[in-house]
Amino acid sequence: MAVPHLIRRGVSGGSPLHPLRGLLFASQEVGRRSLSSAAGDAADQLKGAREEVKQLLKATSCHPILVRLGWHDSGTYDKNITEWPKCGGANGSLRFDVELKHGANAGTVSLSLLIQPIKDKYSGVTYADLFQLASATAIEEAGGPKIPMVYGRVDVAAPEQCPPEGRLPAAGPPSPAEHLREVFYRMGLNDKEIVALSGAHTLGRARPERSGWGKPETKYTKNGPGAPGGQSWTSQWLKFDNSYFKDVKERRDEDLLVLPTDAVLFEDSSFKVYAEKYAVDQDAFFSDYAEAHAKLSNLGAKFDPPKGFSLN
Numbered sequence: 001m002a003v004p005h006l007i008r009r010g011v012s013g014g015s016p017l018h019p020l021r022g023l024l025f026a027s028q029e030v031g032r033r034s035l036s037s038a039a040g041d042a043a044d045q046l047k048g049a050r051e052e053v054k055q056l057l058k059a060t061s062c063h064p065i066l067v068r069l070g071w072h073d074s075g076t077y078d079k080n081i082t083e084w085p086k087c088g089g090a091n092g093s094l095r096f097d098v099e100l101k102h103g104a105n106a107g108t109v110s111l112s113l114l115i116q117p118i119k120d121k122y123s124g125v126t127y128a129d130l131f132q133l134a135s136a137t138a139i140e141e142a143g144g145p146k147i148p149m150v151y152g153r154v155d156v157a158a159p160e161q162c163p164p165e166g167r168l169p170a171a172g173p174p175s176p177a178e179h180l181r182e183v184f185y186r187m188g189l190n191d192k193e194i195v196a197l198s199g200a201h202t203l204g205r206a207r208p209e210r211s212g213w214g215k216p217e218t219k220y221t222k223n224g225p226g227a228p229g230g231q232s233w234t235s236q237w238l239k240f241d242n243s244y245f246k247d248v249k250e251r252r253d254e255d256l257l258v259l260p261t262d263a264v265l266f267e268d269s270s271f272k273v274y275a276e277k278y279a280v281d282q283d284a285f286f287s288d289y290a291e292a293h294a295k296l297s298n299l300g301a302k303f304d305p306p307k308g309f310s311l312n
């Protein structure tokens with residue numbers, strides 16, 4: 001697919017489309033009008049962007065990749081670093097080539113290209129908000145819980161502000177439980193949140209040519225939707241429900257994926273309490289997932305206004 005020049009430049013380092021442009025206009029406006037009315041305008045822009053995301057989801061079934069986009073922007077957060085944006089997190093840094101090229105982000109360039117036309121249309125919405133809006137909307141549109149999201153995230157301005165490589169989890173480390181705790185505790189998340197968030201793998205597929213994980217195709221993926229191929233964790237991999245926990249527990253079908261970091265959720269005694277519960281109680285999963293997802297989406301974020309604002 002030919003990539004329009006403007007779109008390419010919009011996601012790469014040193015973009016002439018200054019990423020803070022919308023924000024600067026917005027902050028000048030604040031001088032003239034009340035803060036609440038500025039937040040109102042931002043909310044209108046976000047609502048417009050949300051409708052566009054819904055159309056994109058309908059047209060391309062890209063729910064899984066949008067969820068992964070939000071997660072990979074926010075999941076770089078390090079709670080031990082107090083300085084913003086050195087701490088990483090939900091700050092829009094994933095739009096820059098330097099971060100898109102991190103090994104864990106293989107395949108995410110296309111994500112930014114999907115999102116860029118929406119950013120161009122609603123330029124007052126920051127990338128950081130747009131990535132998280134897209135992810136939460138994808139969960140909700142796939143049948144998942146309503147996520148109590150807050151908006152107003154500020155973008156980093158330059159590729160130099162991207163986090164170093166290696167902050168996202170690996171799928172096959174020597175000690176999966178230890179590794180998950182090391183990575184997610186660094187983000188300030190706990191065992192319950194690790195298990196709940198892993199349930200996002202109810203959506204999507206792994207592709208050997210991207211991550212090295214998964215089969216080239218299975219009976220569940222050979223006809224798409226979207227680009228065919230890869231291996232999914234669940235049979236209906238565009239539907240958000242608790243089937244991930246059932247399928248990982250039962251391992252009834254070789255066509256379904258179980259990464260070492262998925263399997264350990266039923267092996268580690270602390271993780272297991274939650275994994276077993278979610279396998280039989282979808283309401284409990286949805287409630288814990290919604291809370292954990294909202295927390296994940298706020299990691300390392302700097303909000304303007306300082307407490308952010310919600311959309312109704």
Ligand code: HEM
Pocket residue numbers: 063064065067068071106107169170171172180197198200201203204205206207208210211212213214259261
């Ligand atoms: C617990 C540690 C995690 C590990 C080790 C992990 C690892 C992976 C791997 C290896 C893939 C396949 C990528 C590919 O081949 O294209 C993947 C896909 C995915 N991950 Fe995770 N992940 C983790 C946590 C999460 C979390 C917390 C979320 C969201 C809240 C998430 C959402 C997704 C989604 C939706 C996909 C499918 C993407 C697609 O279909 O294109 N993952 N993950």
